Amino acid sequence: MTAEPGKARLSPRKKQRISRGVQYALLVAIVVGVVLYADWPSLAQNFTKLDVAEKALPELFTIALRNTMIYAVGGFVLSFVFGLLLALMRLSTVGPYRWISTIYIEIFRGLPALLIFLMITFLPLALPGFEVPGGTFGQGILGLGLIGSAYQAEVFRAGLQAVPKGQTEAARSLGMSAFRAQLTVVIPQAIRIVIPPTTNQFVSLLKDSSLVFFLGVSGQYVELAKFGNDLASQYANATPILVAGVTYLIVTIPLGYLASRLEHRKGTRR
Amino acid sequence: MTHAIEIKDLHKHFGDNEVLKGIDVTVEPGQVVCVIGPSGSGKSTLLRCVNLLEQPTRGQVRVQGVDVTDPDVDIDAVRRHIGMVFQQFNLFPHMTALQNVMIAQQRVLRRGKRAAEVVARENLDKVGVIDKCDAFPAQLSGGQQQRVAIARALAMNPDLMLFDEPTSALDPELVGDVLAVMRKLAEEGMTMLVVTHEMGFAREVADRVVFMDGGVIVEDGPPAQVIGDPRHERTRSFLSRVLHPED
Numbered sequence: 077m078t079a080e081p082g083k084a085r086l087s088p089r090k091k092q093r094i095s096r097g098v099q100y101a102l103l104v105a106i107v108v109g110v111v112l113y114a115d116w117p118s119l120a121q122n123f124t125k126l127d128v129a130e131k132a133l134p135e136l137f138t139i140a141l142r143n144t145m146i147y148a149v150g151g152f153v154l155s156f157v158f159g160l161l162l163a164l165m166r167l168s169t170v171g172p173y174r175w176i177s178t179i180y181i182e183i184f185r186g187l188p189a190l191l192i193f194l195m196i197t198f199l200p201l202a203l204p205g206f207e208v209p210g211g212t213f214g215q216g217i218l219g220l221g222l223i224g225s226a227y228q229a230e231v232f233r234a235g236l237q238a239v240p241k242g243q244t245e246a247a248r249s250l251g252m253s254a255f256r257a258q259l260t261v262v263i264p265q266a267i268r269i270v271i272p273p274t275t276n277q278f279v280s281l282l283k284d285s286s287l288v289f290f291l292g293v294s295g296q297y298v299e300l301a302k303f304g305n306d307l308a309s310q311y312a313n314a315t316p317i318l319v320a321g322v323t324y325l326i327v328t329i330p331l332g333y334l335a336s337r338l339e340h341r342k343g344t345r346r
Numbered sequence: 347m348t349h350a351i352e353i354k355d356l357h358k359h360f361g362d363n364e365v366l367k368g369i370d371v372t373v374e375p376g377q378v379v380c381v382i383g384p385s386g387s388g389k390s391t392l393l394r395c396v397n398l399l400e401q402p403t404r405g406q407v408r409v410q411g412v413d414v415t416d417p418d419v420d421i422d423a424v425r426r427h428i429g430m431v432f433q434q435f436n437l438f439p440h441m442t443a444l445q446n447v448m449i450a451q452q453r454v455l456r457r458g459k460r461a462a463e464v465v466a467r468e469n470l471d472k473v474g475v476i477d478k479c480d481a482f483p484a485q486l487s488g489g490q491q492q493r494v495a496i497a498r499a500l501a502m503n504p505d506l507m508l509f510d511e512p513t514s515a516l517d518p519e520l521v522g523d524v525l526a527v528m529r530k531l532a533e534e535g536m537t538m539l540v541v542t543h544e545m546g547f548a549r550e551v552a553d554r555v556v557f558m559d560g561g562v563i564v565e566d567g568p569p570a571q572v573i574g575d576p577r578h579e580r581t582r583s584f585l586s587r588v589l590h591p592e593d
């Protein structure tokens with residue numbers, strides 16, 4: 077860009093205008109490119125075929141979404157309970173508790189979720205005679221719970237540490253035991269603090285429930301991703317995958333909004 | 347007669363930082379003792395050693411004859427007899443004023459809900475915030491919060507009360523309400539150990555004033571002497587700074 081004659085430099089306002097103009101031009105160029113080069117009929121044929129989409133009903137909701145929710149909620153409950161335990165262990169004054177919890181958290185946050193699900197499929201081989209209770213649901217929930225609890229533990233730890241030390245001191249000064257003070261004073265406040273990140277955590281688990289795919293589920297146990305994939309193979313058409321995707325979004329987007337609303341409210345209260 | 351509080355040769359280190367360097371203080375039942383001194387002199391630490399929020403490094407702290415530093419002592423039981431009021435109030439923000447005053451009665455003293463509520467209302471009335479029973483701490487002024495905090499401590503029927511700068515976090519116009527409550531408590535014969543910068547309160551209410559500086563007690567005596575006619579230069583210069591801050 078060249079400066080106008082007579083003026084040493086562009087005014088900041090003018091600079092901003094030019095920069096905006098360039099950004100819009102770039103956007104228009106990309107959109108035009110996509111519109112011109114995309115094969116619209118083929119895309120429509122493959123991703124938005126209504127008669128294929130109709131084949132997904134009603135099982136899309138009665139089986140697939142229902143199962144996704146079972147896996148996600150089950151995994152969430154497990155990770156909530158186990159995560160709280162891990163967080164308390166991590167903050168414990170007893171060294172070994174801290175170490176065990178730290179090691180667990182580091183391992184399960186460091187491994188790809190997929191790998192953990194693959195391992196679960198090998199559990200019966202590794203431990204002959206052992207069976208995860210609850211069959212396929214049990215396996216899926218266990219996998220999600222193992223992963224979720226590591227993340228949830230860190231959420232709880234941050235929440236517990238965010239409660240001011242004066243709260244514990246006030247409770248102890250009233251004669252409460254350390255345990256009692258945690259239970260009646262610290263944990264209830266920590267739970268309020270962790271509601272928004274925990275909601276996000278649930279959204280993560282909901283998406284990760286698609287990994288149940290790799291447990292080799294079928295029939296009554298399929299969740300959204302597997303369900304979409306199976307139908308897509310059956311009709312050699314990608315529409316059911318898009319339908320499954322939209323179904324995820326119907327749940328995840330409102331939850332995301334809810335989380336940010338809750339976060340906002342937390343900021344305005346107290 | 348056993349002393350309410352008897353502190354002997356109390357030392358407290360934080361790492362290399364020696365905060366208390368041999369403190370001796372005795373408080374008799376029914377006495378009000380005010381601790382004054384510059385910031386960082388160890389006043390809070392001294393108070394916190396009495397109910398073992400800080401573990402003393404060395405020395406003895408006896409509360410009603412019980413050595414609280416004895417590892418065999420049930421510290422929760424000792425603390426039940428000691429009310430503590432903090433500079434930052436430390437009310438439980440997720441509970442109403444009433445619940446704040448009830449919770450320890452129920453969970454620690456095992457009082458029933460009804461009984462706890464009766465005691466809570468009595469004490470909230472006594473400190474003048476009975477109309478705020480159902481308010482959450484965030485909805486109360488600093489002065490009201492601090493009075494709820496005092497009620498919370500009183501509801502446990504403590505034998506003595508510790509106050510750590512209870513009015514320092516308050517707007518000036520709210521200080522009077524809290525001091526009035528403390529005055530009333532003193533008149534009723536409550537044993538009180540009070541860290542404060544309120545010289546008027548110390549002069550009028552205290553039986554003794556203790557001046558601390560640099561982790562030691564410089565002067566300990568009746569207010570007329572320590573505040574009115576200090577013997578040590580350090581006390582004099584501290585008082586002149588507190589009483590005439592504009593000079």
Ligand SMILES: Nc1ncnc2c1ncn2[C@@H]1O[C@H](COP(=O)(O)OP(=O)(O)OP(=O)(O)O)[C@@H](O)[C@H]1O
Nearest residue numbers: 360363365383384385386387388389390391392511
């Ligand atoms: N938990 C702690 N860890 C490390 N150092 C501490 C701790 N608590 C207090 N100290 C140090 O001990 C010293 C005395 O602190 P203390 O709070 O007892 O002073 P104070 O007389 O109450 O001061 P103020 O008037 O500012 O409240 C300070 O230097 C402080 O930094």
Ligand SMILES: [Mg+2]
Nearest residue numbers: 389390391511
């Ligand atoms: Mg202090």
